[in-house]
Amino acid sequence: MSERVIAPKSRGFLFLDSHPGGCRQVVDDMWQAVPAPVAPGGEGPVALVIGSSAGYGLAATIAGLARIGIRGIGVCFEKAPARRTGTAGWYRTAATARLARQHGRDMVFLNGDAFGDAMKEEVADLLAERFGGRLDYLIYSVAAPRRTDPDTGEVYASVLKPVGSSYTTKTLVFDQDGAPEVKEVTTAPAEGDDIEQTVAVMGGTDWERWVTFLADRSLLAEGFTTAALSYIGSPLTAAIYRQGTIGAAKSHLEATARTLDERLGKTLGGRAVTSVNAAAVTQSSTAIPGIALYVGLLRGVLGDGMIAPIGQLVQLWDQLTGARSLDLDDEGRVRLDTWELDPTVQNAVAERWSTATSDSITDLADLGWFSDEVRRLYGFSVPGIDYTAAVETDVSWPAPTA
Incomplete structure (x- = not known):
């Protein structure tokens, strides 16, 4: 037993510890937010979610389990409890596995490098031995700082930079006392092979490798469908995001x-799409200059009109499974971000952005909501949790019980 009181300690938006009880409650709340199952009872489709422990990948996993009744495999890369607590994703995965068992869903979670062929082999073996040798859906939701090429051993590193020239933007930070400040930050442009490196990590190379690997093992079912989760975002953040190095990777993902869509259509009557999700507070998004300010202002404009990731992924699963029609844009992308990019909304956010200062930001953005959302990423600021009580931190990774 290793019970102790976990206090939130952070460096900027990065917290040093996670709260197991808070992480468990976050997962419970997400599950409760999912509408009733589309087809209750019976054996659900087999799905693989790569990047299942955080952000939109976590939402995809929970929405798939609760709404569609999927069974299958979640893959993620998390750290076990040691001197510090486990990562938030470690505790969220344990909580997701617990709910899956309670609801009779056969879901196995694997912890390791999704870019490596060893993980692909492990997943392939599980699909063959445990899930009837067929995969119906693959959701790809990976954000990573680096990737090792399984063929060459070369290590690629992704960077978050504009392309062509330096980029200066407003950004939101909090001082040591928690007071909000609006500052300007400048990011140097990509140089050398920054774009190629970022595309190698965050583009579609590994997604395609997964599909090819499983196809070569004859594990893809007729009608197999795969979706990679993506983001376009506002014109206010385009220079650092969609027009920057990450944007190049997203364009590669869409290509x-x-x-894949052409290939799967010919061989299996299947399909491949990217799903363009809307803004949310995630561990990845808070690292992008300007995104924290933008999301806080967006919440200030829309309030509860913002659709949380779990709600968006319910919509995606409904479309992928045919519960509602597949709604694609002219480039073949599922668009779950139309409410965010509505011109009226964007004009309102842009007006607030232009006048945002350290003095005015509390009137323009919902900073209480934003701050709580960041803390909830690590299991803090979760209603119903007693943070003065000791909690067990040594939580085991969920065993793949039959």
């Missing part, structure tokens, strides 16, 4: 979707 990969078109290639």
Whole structure:
């Protein structure tokens, strides 16, 4: 037993510890937010979620389990409890596995490098031995700082930079006392092979490798469908995001979707799409200059009109499974971000952005909501949790019980 009181300690938006009880409650709340199952009872489709422990990948996993009744495999990369607590994703995965068992869903969670062929082999073996040798859906939701090429051993590193020239933007930070400040930050442009490196990590190469690997093992079912989760975002953040190095990777991801869609359509009557999700507070998004300010202002404009990731992924699963029609844009992308990019909304956010200062920001953005959302990523600021009580931190990784 290793019970102790966990206090929130952070460096900027990065917290040093996670709260197991808070992480468990976050997962419970997400599950409760999912509408009733589309087809209750019976054996659900087999799904693989790569990046299942955080952000939109976590939402995809929970929405798939609770709404569609999926069974299958979640893959993620998390750290076990040691001197510090486990990562938040470690505790969220344990909580998701517990709910899956309670609801009779056969879901196995694997912890390791999704980019490596060893993980692909482990997943393939599980699909063959445990899930009837067929995969119906693959959701790809990976954000990573680096990737090792399984063929060459070369290590690629992704960077978050504009392309062509330096980029200066407003950004939101909090001082040591928690007071909000609006500052300007400048990011140097990509140089050398920054774009190629970022595309190698965050583009569609690994997604395609997963599909090819499983196809070569004859594990893809007729009608197999795969979706990679993506983001376009506001014109206010385009220079650092969609027009930057990450944007190049997203364009590569979308090109990969078109290639895979043609191939799967011919061989299996299947399909591949990218799903363009809307803004949310995630561990990845808070690292992007300007995104924290933008999301806080967006919440200030829309309030509860914002659709949380779990709600968006319910919509995606409904479309992928045919519970509602597949709604694609002219480039073949599922668009779950139309409410965010509505011109009226964007004009309102842009007006607030232009006048945002350290003095005015509390009137323009919902900073209480934003701050709580960041803390909830690590299991803090979760209603119903007594943070003065000791909690067990040594939580085991969920065993793949039959």
